Amino acid sequence: MTSPPTEAAIARPSFVPLRERLATFRPGLLLSVAVLVVAALACVAPGLLAPASPTDADPVAALLPPGGEHWFGTDQLGRDVYARVVHGARHSLLLGVGATALGVLVGLLIGLPSALLGRFADQVAMRSMDVMLALPELLLALLVIAVVGPSSVNAALAIAVSSVPGYARLVRGQAQVVRRAEYIRSAIGLGLRRRTVVLRHVVPNTLGPLVVPATLGVGTAIIAGSALSFLGLGPKAPTPEWGAMLAQGRDALQSAWWIAVFPGAAITLSVVAVTVVGRQLHIGLEGRPGR
Amino acid sequence: MNRRLPPAARWLLHRAVGAVLVLWGAASLAFLVLHLVPGDPVTTLLGASATDSAALRQEILREYRLDDPLAVQYAAFLGRLATGDLGSSYQQQQPVSLIIGEQLGDTAQLSLSALVLLVAGALVTAAATAGRRRRVRGAVSGAELVAVSTPAFWLGIVLLTVFSFRLNLFPVAGAGDWRSLVLPVVTLAVPFGSLLAQVLREGMEAALHQPFALTARSRGLSGTALRLRHALRHAAVPAVTLSGWLAGGLLGGTVMVETVFARPGLGRVALDAISNRDIPVVVGLVLLSAAVYLVVNAFADLLCLWADPRLRSPA
Numbered sequence: 001m002t003s004p005p006t007e008a009a010i011a012r013p014s015f016v017p018l019r020e021r022l023a024t025f026r027p028g029l030l031l032s033v034a035v036l037v038v039a040a041l042a043c044v045a046p047g048l049l050a051p052a053s054p055t056d057a058d059p060v061a062a063l064l065p066p067g068g069e070h071w072f073g074t075d076q077l078g079r080d081v082y083a084r085v086v087h088g089a090r091h092s093l094l095l096g097v098g099a100t101a102l103g104v105l106v107g108l109l110i111g112l113p114s115a116l117l118g119r120f121a122d123q124v125a126m127r128s129m130d131v132m133l134a135l136p137e138l139l140l141a142l143l144v145i146a147v148v149g150p151s152s153v154n155a156a157l158a159i160a161v162s163s164v165p166g167y168a169r170l171v172r173g174q175a176q177v178v179r180r181a182e183y184i185r186s187a188i189g190l191g192l193r194r195r196t197v198v199l200r201h202v203v204p205n206t207l208g209p210l211v212v213p214a215t216l217g218v219g220t221a222i223i224a225g226s227a228l229s230f231l232g233l234g235p236k237a238p239t240p241e242w243g244a245m246l247a248q249g250r251d252a253l254q255s256a257w258w259i260a261v262f263p264g265a266a267i268t269l270s271v272v273a274v275t276v277v278g279r280q281l282h283i284g285l286e287g288r289p290g291r
Numbered sequence: 292m293n294r295r296l297p298p299a300a301r302w303l304l305h306r307a308v309g310a311v312l313v314l315w316g317a318a319s320l321a322f323l324v325l326h327l328v329p330g331d332p333v334t335t336l337l338g339a340s341a342t343d344s345a346a347l348r349q350e351i352l353r354e355y356r357l358d359d360p361l362a363v364q365y366a367a368f369l370g371r372l373a374t375g376d377l378g379s380s381y382q383q384q385q386p387v388s389l390i391i392g393e394q395l396g397d398t399a400q401l402s403l404s405a406l407v408l409l410v411a412g413a414l415v416t417a418a419a420t421a422g423r424r425r426r427v428r429g430a431v432s433g434a435e436l437v438a439v440s441t442p443a444f445w446l447g448i449v450l451l452t453v454f455s456f457r458l459n460l461f462p463v464a465g466a467g468d469w470r471s472l473v474l475p476v477v478t479l480a481v482p483f484g485s486l487l488a489q490v491l492r493e494g495m496e497a498a499l500h501q502p503f504a505l506t507a508r509s510r511g512l513s514g515t516a517l518r519l520r521h522a523l524r525h526a527a528v529p530a531v532t533l534s535g536w537l538a539g540g541l542l543g544g545t546v547m548v549e550t551v552f553a554r555p556g557l558g559r560v561a562l563d564a565i566s567n568r569d570i571p572v573v574v575g576l577v578l579l580s581a582a583v584y585l586v587v588n589a590f591a592d593l594l595c596l597w598a599d600p601r602l603r604s605p606a
Binding site (some may be wrong): 238 | 309312314316320321323325327328364410436437439440441442444445449451452456486535539540542543544546550553561562565566568573576577578580581584587
């Protein structure tokens with residue numbers, strides 16, 4: 001933690017020593033926010049960043065190395081890899097965000113009753129979560145894909161299911177704390193209906209502490225989603241999804257490293273950015289860990 | 292009834308009951324999930340055989356008792372499992388235990404080698420960098436952040452590009468001598484090892500800030516000895532509680548790594564079985580991973596008790 005404010009600090013001198021300025025300047029955070037802004041732009045309006053088409057094949061220009069015309073080179077069909085990476089942001093990132101949102105929602109639907117409805121509901125819910133936790137997340141996701149079939153939306157569903165046990169446990173723990181809080185008793189004492197208390201007081205106060213794990217979870221979900229696509233269980237062929245592009249690049253590695261390397265770098269960069277922002281949120285909301 | 296049992300026996304009993312429940316749940320989950328799958332297992336069973344007649348289909352239905360109601364099939368399935376019989380693969384007409392047993396060696400070799408590498412790497416980085424100067428810590432934790440955020444399959448592809456295709460140091464695919472194991476093991480170890488290193492270092496830094504650290508130093512203990520003898524032990528508990536998750540992560544990771552490096556192993560078996568609806572094989576794999584998770588978690592709990600005597604007194 002920082003030292004308690006001294007008089008000088010309170011008086012806010014116009015001259016701040018360079019050392020202190022450097023201490024508060026976080027280039028990593030700034031850079032991460034910039035990456036996320038660009039990524040968001042790529043999701044909303046990919047055409048602005050990459051005018052070339054991500055799906056138009058041009059056999060004459062196949063397997064060109066990165067250069068002035070094609071920044072990231074071209075793939076086996078002569079498609080522009082840069083355009084595909086930019087247009088792929090929408091599929092890969094929305095998959096991560098959507099899966100996390102769904103996972104948190106289902107976690108809430110399981111964790112809340114578990115904490116509020118008494119011992120039997122709690123036992124049933126938590127033992128089921130134990131079973132799911134005992135399986136590797138990827139195996140769980142594969143089982144879901146086996147039932148619903150491979151597609152973009154189903155990949156998000158599968159990732160969401162595999163993340164549910166973690167979120168359900170977090171929600172349950174938090175709701176158990178919240179339900180005993182003074183303001184909940186006051187609300188009940190004031191004669192509010194049970195449903196109103198849960199919806200207006202328990203749910204918001206349970207969701208608050210989930211912000212940080214969910215933000216970090218988006219990063220995990222992006223990786224998991226691209227892993228499913230890499231295995232061929234995500235969006236269908238011409239769709240420029242980063243994991244699928246990696247799989248396609250795997251086959252041409254000997255002659256054209258760029259097809260696989262750039263989409264993978266895009267995954268890593270977005271996950272790093274999401275994680276840095278998530279950690280900053282953590283520090284802002286709960287203080288530095290381990291101090 | 293277990294009031295009279297000694298605590299250790301009670302712990303063991305509690306564990307065993309919990310483990311059986313989880314295994315039963317996992318098996319039921321896999322069984323039910325795969326019966327929900329649209330499609331027809333008979334087609335899988337027919338496989339490549341060209342003769343597809345109604346009579347043959349009837350015969351298969353009867354032989355595998357697939358025409359029984361689901362509840363009857365489920366009861367028979369549990370009964371077989373209880374006797375340790377995992378059944379036969381629909382696709383390969385071989386006992387599941389044989390199929391898994393054949394591939395287990397390759398996957399175990401890969402994941403255990405990765406485990407050794409990642410634990411050793413995490414211990415060394417954490418012990419060397421905990422509480423060091425800002426710049427050193429910053430650089431190392433930045434590198435760890437990138438490593439944690441890197442998808443293992445992409446790391447594998449990059450390693451293949453550099454070390455196999457450019458430098459020709461390691462074979463591109465397959466399993467054989469130790470040289471074919473190096474890149475897959477590194478690929479699997481780096482993301483998990485970096486995460487472990489982060490957790491260990493946070494624990495060590497918390498320990499180094501505690502009063503006992505100052506006391507030990509004032510007794511004349513060297514900084515290195517303090518790190519290795521005391522701080523590491525303190526940091527062990529939060530790290531060890533990750534083991535169950537780590538086991539699952541490594542098993543899941545082998546699916547990806549085996550695909551990237553075209554290695555034989557359980558990951559390939561799992562992908563194959565799930566896409567072909569080979570229910571007995573999937574159930575076998577699900578049970579195997581759940582069992583690994585349970586055993587690892589039990590060991591992790593014992594390890595925590597050893598590392599932190601404060602946990603031993605009943606709460």
